[in-house]
Amino acid sequence: MLAIASAACIISGVTGVPTWKPALQRDTAGLRQLKTHDHYNLGNQTITGKCAGNTKSSEDVICPAEFVRIENKTGTDVAACCERCMPMTFVDSVATCTACSGEGSDKKCTAAVCAVGYESYNAATQTCSKQAAGSSEVTASIAISGAVDSQTFLAQVQKEMPEGSKVEIESFKMTAEAKTGGIPGTPADFGTPAAPTAQLIQFKDGLAGVFDGVSTTDIEIKTITQEASSGRRRLQSNSVEIDYAITSADPTAASSMAAKISNTTAFKTALATSVNAAGTAAGTGLSLDSSKLASAATLKTEVKVKVVVPPGKSADAATSTLKDPAKMATVANSAAVAGTPAITAVSATATVAAGPTQTLRPKDAAAGVAGLSSSIALAVLAIMTL
Numbered sequence: 001m002l003a004i005a006s007a008a009c010i011i012s013g014v015t016g017v018p019t020w021k022p023a024l025q026r027d028t029a030g031l032r033q034l035k036t037h038d039h040y041n042l043g044n045q046t047i048t049g050k051c052a053g054n055t056k057s058s059e060d061v062i063c064p065a066e067f068v069r070i071e072n073k074t075g076t077d078v079a080a081c082c083e084r085c086m087p088m089t090f091v092d093s094v095a096t097c098t099a100c101s102g103e104g105s106d107k108k109c110t111a112a113v114c115a116v117g118y119e120s121y122n123a124a125t126q127t128c129s130k131q132a133a134g135s136s137e138v139t140a141s142i143a144i145s146g147a148v149d150s151q152t153f154l155a156q157v158q159k160e161m162p163e164g165s166k167v168e169i170e171s172f173k174m175t176a177e178a179k180t181g182g183i184p185g186t187p188a189d190f191g192t193p194a195a196p197t198a199q200l201i202q203f204k205d206g207l208a209g210v211f212d213g214v215s216t217t218d219i220e221i222k223t224i225t226q227e228a229s230s231g232r233r234r235l236q237s238n239s240v241e242i243d244y245a246i247t248s249a250d251p252t253a254a255s256s257m258a259a260k261i262s263n264t265t266a267f268k269t270a271l272a273t274s275v276n277a278a279g280t281a282a283g284t285g286l287s288l289d290s291s292k293l294a295s296a297a298t299l300k301t302e303v304k305v306k307v308v309v310p311p312g313k314s315a316d317a318a319t320s321t322l323k324d325p326a327k328m329a330t331v332a333n334s335a336a337v338a339g340t341p342a343i344t345a346v347s348a349t350a351t352v353a354a355g356p357t358q359t360l361r362p363k364d365a366a367a368g369v370a371g372l373s374s375s376i377a378l379a380v381l382a383i384m385t386l
Contacts (some may be wrong), residue, residue: 046066049074051081062079125130134311139170140322140350144301144332146343147174150251153335157305159323162313171304173247173252176261180271180298181241183288191242193221197257199286206275209261210267211246212282220245239292254301255337261297262340268293281348299333299340319350 047053051073052060061069061081075081117364150172158167183203191197196204200221206217222243246261261267272290279286305322309315321327329344336343 010063010239020216036081049076051075063178070144082152086187089316095362135314137353138307138309138315138318138322139353140305140307140319140348142303142305142322142346142348143347144303144328144343145257145263146301146332147299147301147337147340148301148302148303148332148335148343149255149337151341153303153332154305156331156334157307157322160327161307161318162309164310164313165318166308168306170301170306171249171302172254173249173302174251174258175248175300175302176246176257177300178246178295179241179243180268180293180295181239182293183240183242184238184288185240187224187226187240190224190242192224196221198284200242202279202284202286203275204244206278207244207271209248209274209278210270211253211257212248214246214248214257218247220247241294258299258337259339262337264295268295271295315352319352323348 018303046055048055048059050060051070053072054060059076061075061078070081150169154167154169160168175359185199189197190200190203193200204216204219208214208219222245225241225243227239246257249256260270268290269364272288272293275288276284278284307318307322308319325346325348328348329343332343332346348369
């Protein structure tokens with residue numbers, strides 16, 4: 001079972017006690033679905049000191065998420081008994097090798113990393129579907145001068161791709177570069193970003209409190225500068241301007257943050273309320289007057305998308321569209337977060353990879369065909385001994 005267990009694993013849970021079960025087999029030569037065994041007791045024989053299958057199940061080693069237990073091996077700890085889940089040994093005989101990053105209430109994987117040559121993980125079936133032979137994969141990193149809703153952007157990109165293409169977002173990050181002035185005090189009252197005073201900590205806590213899904217770890221304070229008096233706005237007699245950045249990789253929290261910070265009047269009111277409340281709770285003295293604040297923010301979104309172009313369709317056409325600044329600006333504006341400024345600039349880099357072929361694990365790749373044949377033999381032997 002070692003060859004199959006190491007090659008095809010679905011590890012469940014980063015919470016609770018991890019378990020594992022073999023994946024469904026795909027080989028047409030007769031490989032069947034493996035059964036999960038809790039014990040390997042032969043008659044009344046006592047088994048102990050094994051990675052799994054001990055007479056006392058409490059002695060079985062429990063592997064962490066993203067690792068698979070090595071069956072039928074002597075060992076009593078994670079180092080000896082657990083191996084990181086890697087791409088399958090051979091794609092024709094095992095469905096997939098995934099590393100779960102979440103677990104649902106029904107104990108099924110809610111997210112997973114698919115092996116090379118496979119498309120997105122399907123939580124309903126707990127499988128990664130194989131890409132069609134001859135398909136191409138385009139990966140693009142897109143920088144947008146504004147805020148976009150991730151799912152709307154995905155749908156708009158899908159419309160622009162060759163028919164039959166599949167698009168997914170691999171990563172998403174939104175940043176608000178902002179400045180808030182009219183804050184009473186001098187730079188000395190706030191310290192530095194590296195050595196903040198209680199007032200700067202209060203400001204940061206209050207700023208995070210304005211937004212849902214944003215914490216102080218998502219906020220970077222850049223500079224605190226003294227402001228000069230100006231007749232154009234009602235500055236405090238001694239006031240500073242704080243330059244900061246808020247970054248979120250959570251699409252929902254990012255969209256909410258962008259909408260709130262773009263509504264300047266409402267944002268200043270919310271900021272003053274939240275900062276003052278944070279001061280009351282902490283017993284510090286910073287007090288903001290929303291009518292004397294001045295605030296401005298610039299938004300940017302970074303998205304990485306993957307497009308699987310089906311056989312017979314042009315990957316070059318997909319690449320050309322993704323790298324077209326005018327076309328992607330139109331796409332981005334169609335997905336802009338309501339209430340945020342118009343998007344004027346989009347840039348992207350894109351690369352094309354050929355469709356999948358047979359995928360081997362690193363140790364098997366060096367062995368070539370001999371390694372592949374050996375893996376198949378071990379897999380069949382493991383099943384015959386069940």
